[in-house]
Amino acid sequence: MIVASLLLILVAVVLLVAGLAGGSSVLLVVSIAASLLAAVALVVGARQAAADRAAAQRPQRPSRTATPPADPAFAYGPPVEPEIPVQHVPPTVDAGGPGWRQPPEPPVTDVGAPVVGPGMVPATDDDEPGAQDVPPAQAALVARLDAEVRVVDGRPRYHLAHCAHLAGREHEPLPVGEAVELGFTPCAHCAPDTVLLADADRI
Structure with a gap:
């Protein structure tokens, strides 16, 4: 112009x-x-x-399709940490009272340990015998018996009264069915399941 x-x-x-x-x-x-x-x-x-x-001198307006923030986690407020689950520990009723027995500790199996003999499982520690290997059918029969076995608090096995592993330890009598129910397993040294089933057959 x-x-x-x-x-x-x-x-x-x-x-x-x-x-x-x-x-x-x-x-x-x-x-x-x-x-x-x-x-x-x-x-x-x-x-x-x-x-x-x-x-040319007027500042440009931001476009309506602006890019979102770099971290979308902060777009709607601070991050929320997930809740940490709390482990539930069952209460110990009548701990230490009469008739209360501490359940056995879970056995620690050593993969490289040799088998003691046929029908036996190696011991879980130096002074604890292994568990007697019993077929499930025989274990079910033993669990229905009323015969008496001996248990030591905090130990995973149940024994016959004459078992050498009871020597020098405080032990108490218990029906074998209750011992099985509490999680005790038969001692491989005195083989209580074999003896108890043989006695039951003779009756």
């Missing part, structure tokens, strides 16, 4: 000079009209340049 206004001013000057030199009033009127058009073009061009400058 500014270039056009400059051209119109140049045309108006040329027409003014020609109209004055030739004494033509038509050239003078055309020169005045060209000057007015040049002025209008100059004003329009200046306003357009100012608007372009203002648009």
